[in-house]
Amino acid sequence: MNEQVILIPAGPDLSASLQTTVFRPNGPGPFPLLIINHGKDAGNPHLQQRERFIFMATAFVKRGYAVMVPMRQGFASSTGTYADHGCDMTANGRAQAADVLDAVAFAQSQDWIDADRIVIAGQSYGGLAAIALGTQAVPGVRGLINVAGGLRDDANDCNWRTELVRAFASYGDANKIPSLWLYGANDSLFSPALVARMYAAFVGNGGHARLHEFGAFKRDAHGMLASRDGEKIWWTETARFLRQVDMPTEQVYAVGPPPAPPKTDFAKVDDIAAVPYLSERGREAYREYLAKLTPRAFAVSPSGAWCWAEEGEDPDTRALATCAKKSKQPCQLYSVDDYVVWRGNSGAEAAGGALGGNGPTANP
Template identity: 80%
Template sequence: MYREPVITTFLPRVRTLAHQIASFCVACLALFPLFSVEQELPVDFRLNEQVIMIAAGPDLSASLQTTVFRPNGPGPFPLLIINHGKEPGEPHSQARDRFIFMATAFVKRGYAVMVPMRQGFAKSTGVYADHGCDMTANGHAQADDVFDVITFARGQKWIDDSRIVIAGQSYGGLATIALGTQSVAGVRGLINFAGGLRDDGNHCDWRSELVRAFGSYGASNKIPSLWMYGTNDSLFGPDLVARMHNAFVNSGGRARLHEFGAFKRDSHGMVASRDGEKIWWQEAEKFLREVGMPTEEIYTVAQAPSLAKSNFARVDDIDAVPFLSEEGRAAYREYLGKMTPRAFAVSASGAWCWAEEGEDPDTRALATCARKSAEPCQLYSVDDYVVWQGKSVTGDSGVIASKLAPAPGGGANDSTGASGASGPGASM
C-alpha cells in the first residue's frame, strides 16, 4: 500500500510506512516557509526517459501520467509495465514513480518500460477509486487502469505487442495479480513484488480481506505469476504471505512464491533499492525465460557520473561541516549512521537536508534543501566521502540544474559503446 518517504522536519523523525519503505527517507530543516514552486528534475537521457499522458477510464476521459524508458532505435521492443504502490494521504500528492533501477535493468535487455500513475495519483487525472476494506474490488479497480495502458502500448509501432510482462510493487502488486484474472493479449507473465494493500481504518480486517482477494483472483487466474516477498517486510510478514499464496494456488492460480529472506531494514522496498537487483533478478530471469521473454543484456547504459571526492575533511568530522547549528550537527551525526546510498546538503542560510536509499539521494537532498532555504544548497557529503570544495555559491538554486544537466544525444546504446550521462531525476 505504502510508498516513500520517511520525512523529518525540525523535530524527531516521524515514520511513515511507505512502498519504498522506512529506509528511503529525507530529513530536512526548513528555515523558511515551503515555496510553492518545486524543483523540476530533469529526465534521464541515458534511458531516453519521457513522460506522456495515456487515456484511461470507461470513456477514456482520464489521463494517466506515464514514465517511459526505452533503448535507442525504432523497436519493436518487448515491454515491461511497472505498477506503483500508494503512500498514506491524498493520492494526488504522491510523486511520479520511476523505478529507475528496475527500468535500467530491463532497458539493458532491450525492453521498453512504462510506469503509469493510475487515476488520481500524481498528475494523472480522474478519481482514485477507493473501495475501503474490499480488497478484491480495490485490486480490480486499479487493474482497469493497467489494462488501458496495455491497450495503448499494443497500438505503438515501437512495442512488440506479443511480448509483454507486467510487474507491480505493494498496491501495484495487488493490481497486477488482479489483472491476471483477465485474458490480456500479449501479456505473458506477472511479477508481484510485496503485493498487497493495508487499511488500518474503519475496523478493517485487511489481512483476512487480502487472503480472500487473492483466493478470488486465483479462481479466475489466466496468466502465470512470480511472487517475491522478504521475510522482514513490515507490511506483509511470512505468515500472511503464506496465507495469500495458498489461497491463490488452492483456488487454481498459477504462481511461484520466492521468499528471499531479510533485506536491509525492510524488504518491502527492495525493488526500489539500488541493491535490489542482486536479490530479484535471478528469480525474475528464470521466470522470464519460462514465459518466453528475453533476458540477455544487449545494450549498455552509461553510468551516471560520480561526484569527485574532496580533501576538505573526513566524512565523520562533524565540526567541519559548514553553516550548521547544533541541531544541524546532531542531524549530521544521525546521517552518519544511515545506509548508503546517502547524501547531505547544506546552505549558507543554515538549512540542511539529508536523504538515504532510493533513487538519487544526492538529487533528492539538493532539491528538498533548495525548497526550504533562502540560499542555494550544495552537497557536503555523499555515501562515505566529502564532496564539499570549501566554497559557497551565490545566485539562484541552479546547483541542481548544473549538477544534472544532461549531455545531448545520450541514451542506451548498443554494447559497442555508450554515450550521454546525467544523474537521473528522483521522485520523493
C-alpha cells in the same frame, strides 16, 4: 533512457487520462514491454508523486525493453476518480487492474512496442492489481511480477488480512497468466505468515505462481524495489522467471546513472567537526545522517543551512533541492554515501553546487 511523460486514455469511455512515464532504448523498435504498477501512499492519491521506478526501469531498458509506468485514475496528475471499494480487496484489485488493461491496449497499438512480448510488474497495491489482471487471458501478456503485493486498510474495523487472503483465492481460481511473487521477511505491511496464507490461497485454488522469499532487506523489505541496492535481490529470480516465459534477459545496451561526485581528501566522512558552516544542531543532524542507509547525501550552505536525503532516487539531487528551498546562499554537497566530496569554499561546481537550502532533513 529516453524518458518522457505521456497520457494514456483510460476508463469505460476512455475519457480519463493516465499520466505515464515511458523509458525506451534508442531506435524504432519494436521493443518488448514492461509495465510497472505503483502502490498507494496514505492520504489523497492525487497528492502522490509520479512514480518512475528508475532502478527496475534501467535494468529492463539495458536488456532492450521499453518500460511504462502508468499512474492509475485519481493518482498524481492522472484524471478520473480513484476507485475505492473499502475492505473488499477482491474488488479493489480488479478495479485497479482495469486501468492496467487500458495501458496494455494502448501499448499494443504503438508500432514501437512488440505486442506479443509483454510483462507486467507491480509493487504493493500495484502487485495486487497485477495478480488481479491475471484472471484474464490477455494476448501478449506472458507473465506477472508481484513485488510485495497487497493493500492494507485499517479503517472501519476492516479485517484486511483475511480479505487479502480471500482476494488471492479468488484470483487463483480464475488465474490465466503465470506469476513470480517476491516478498521480504521484514516487510512492514505483509508478514511472512500473511504471505504464506495469501500464496497458499492462490495456488490452492489453481493459480500458477512461484514464491521467492528473500529474507530481510535494510529497514523494510516493502521498499526494496525503490532502493538502488534492490536489484541485487530481485534480478536473479526475475531473470529466471523471464526465461521461463520466453522473454529477454541479456544486456544489449549500456545504460547507467550519471557519475557520482568524486571523492576528496578534505576529511574522513565521520569527522563531524570538519563539516563547515554547521551549528551544534547541524552537527547533531550530521551525526544522525551517518547512521542512515546508503545511498545518501548531505548538503550544507554558508548560511548554516543543511539537509540530508537517503535511499530512493538521486539522494544528492534531493538533498540539494530541499536545501535550496530555504537558503539564499548556495548549497554544496559535503558527503555522498560513505565518503566526502567537499572541495572547500571555491569548489561549488565541482562538488555539485546548487542554489542554497535550509536545515530540515529530507527523507525519501
